[in-house]
Amino acid sequence: MKRPGKGIVLVALVLGTAAAMACGSSDDDENASSSGAAAGGSDAKKFFVEKVHASVSDSCRECHGTASRGAPVFLGPNAEASYTAIEGFPGLLAAPSFSPIVQKGVHSGPALTQTQSDLATQWLNLEVKARKLGADPGVPKNLRAAFKAFGDCMDFAKWTELKLHTIAAVAAEGNRGQCRSCHATGEASLWLSGGTDNPNDESQNAITFTKFREFPYIQRLVVGRVKDDGTFEDIEPARRLIDKGTEAQQLQANSHPRYSLPSDLVTALSSYVLETISNVKANRCTGISSPDAGLLDASQ
Ligand code: HEC
Ligand code: HEC
Numbered sequence: 480m481k482r483p484g485k486g487i488v489l490v491a492l493v494l495g496t497a498a499a500m501a502c503g504s505s506d507d508d509e510n511a512s513s514s515g516a517a518a519g520g521s522d523a524k525k526f527f528v529e530k531v532h533a534s535v536s537d538s539c540r541e542c543h544g545t546a547s548r549g550a551p552v553f554l555g556p557n558a559e560a561s562y563t564a565i566e567g568f569p570g571l572l573a574a575p576s577f578s579p580i581v582q583k584g585v586h587s588g589p590a591l592t593q594t595q596s597d598l599a600t601q602w603l604n605l606e607v608k609a610r611k612l613g614a615d616p617g618v619p620k621n622l623r624a625a626f627k628a629f630g631d632c633m634d635f636a637k638w639t640e641l642k643l644h645t646i647a648a649v650a651a652e653g654n655r656g657q658c659r660s661c662h663a664t665g666e667a668s669l670w671l672s673g674g675t676d677n678p679n680d681e682s683q684n685a686i687t688f689t690k691f692r693e694f695p696y697i698q699r700l701v702v703g704r705v706k707d708d709g710t711f712e713d714i715e716p717a718r719r720l721i722d723k724g725t726e727a728q729q730l731q732a733n734s735h736p737r738y739s740l741p742s743d744l745v746t747a748l749s750s751y752v753l754e755t756i757s758n759v760k761a762n763r764c765t766g767i768s769s770p771d772a773g774l775l776d777a778s779q
Contacts, residue, residue, distance in 0.1 A: 523605035524562055531602045532558035534595050542588055550587065569621075574607050575600040611761060622703040623694075625714045629701055630692035632755050632764035635685075641747035644684040646720065648674030649744070651736035658738075668695040669720075685770030700752050716752040721745050 536558075542550035544561075553568040554561045565571050565580075575581045581599050584590040591599060606612065638644065647659040663672040670690035673683025690696045702717040724738035740748070758764055 521609075523602060523609045526602045526605055527562055527565075528558040531595075531598045532561055534598050535591065536561070538589055538591075538595070548587055572606050572610065573603070573612060575603045578603055621711050622714070625703065625711070626694055626697050626701070628759045628764075629714060629755060630697055632759045632767060633688070633692050634755070634767040635688055635770050636768040637751065637754075638688055639684070641751055642744065643747060643751060644680075644687060645674055646740065646744060646748070647671035647683075647687060649738060649740055651724070651738040653736060655736035665690065665696065669699055670696045682774045685774040688770055689775060701756070714756065716749060716756070720748065 536544075536554060540554045542548055543552060544554040544556070546552045551568065553564045553571060555564050571578055571580055578599075581591065581596055581603065590596075647662075648657050650657050657674065658669075658671040659674050662669045664670070670687055672687050673680040673685075674687075691700060698717060699719050700717055701714045704712045704715050721740055723735060724740065726735075
């Protein structure tokens with residue numbers, strides 16, 4: 480059983496901030512990627528260490544090596560250290576058309592010269608290949624962006640094919656009813672309505688799926704993982720739907736009915752979530768299917 484760790488508390492804090500910022504900020508900076516695939520490419524790193532660093536360091540290190548004038552630090556005392564710092568800085572390792580290193584232009588500091596920009600472009604293209612970043616930025620850099628990317632990549636046809644809509648109709652023990660009898664309109668941040676293949680339930684199944692794509696309901700599928708310093712690291716499968724029903728109940732707590740999801744649904748849910756996460760990472764989210772707009776309208 481999973482202990483509620485420090486990470487969970489921190490995620491809540493991060494989210495609070497994200498929610499507070501939600502309306503004012505634009506989406507265009509959220510998908511910039513960093514880290515991503517393990518270790519990156521040694522060719523790419525070699526190119527950076529041998530060519531790029533020497534070329535840009537003199538122009539940029541004055542501020543970006545020392546945080547002077549409020550500049551973010553992403554350069555170190557030597558090429559190796561700079562490479563590590565850049566790897567850890569969200570958004571810099573991305574396709575040249577997205578990476579602020581190439582795109583920043585004139586700011587408190589100078590723009591890259593043509594030669595510097597060409598070298599940086601060649602290097603980032605190597606990174607894109609080695610880390611499979613795709614043409615688009617891969618790993619989102621904050622939890623809100625990660626949830627959105629996951630939700631946008633959830634495939635409805637696959638969801639129904641795996642019968643995940645039927646979770647809503649799973650019966651709890653002791654005649655306490657099906658999930659949908661208590662969670663049909665999002666109670667406890669869990670939305671489970673519909674639940675059968677009966678045509679009458681189609682629009683409810685569509686709504687349930689649509690809700691799962693969104694915050695806060697999406698947290699029943701994936702949760703954020705944070706690093707020791709509290710910054711966002713990645714998302715991973717949540718196990719709440721699976722674990723809740725068999726957890727030891729605390730005395731005096733609001734006692735939730737016991738249940739166990741059928742094992743085929745547990746397997747299906749786990750593989751759906753893992754597959755969606757890997758599709759997000761590999762940029763395989765185009766052409767995913769969504770519920771018909773008609774189904775959603777019919778139920779409003
Ligand atoms: C005189 C100081 C100074 C110099 C020199 C300088 N910068 Fe900056 N840079 C800043 C400051 C201040 C910021 C933060 C404010 C901003 O984003 O404009 C910044 C921000 C950035 C960012 C943004 C990071 C992000 O999160 O988007 C990038 C990328 C960047 N600089 C690239 C460069 C490059 C490449 C060079 C060298 C060609 C360079 N800078 C030289 C002061 C400098
Ligand atoms: C009799 C009503 C009832 C039924 C039936 C029911 N729940 Fe709940 N559920 C609740 C209530 C009330 C809460 C909030 C209090 C709590 O967390 O125990 C809740 C909370 C939850 C939570 C979120 C809280 C957490 O600890 O993460 C999950 C997940 C959950 N239920 C799953 C299910 C599933 C799956 C089913 C169907 C198998 C189900 N519930 C059936 C009433 C119900």
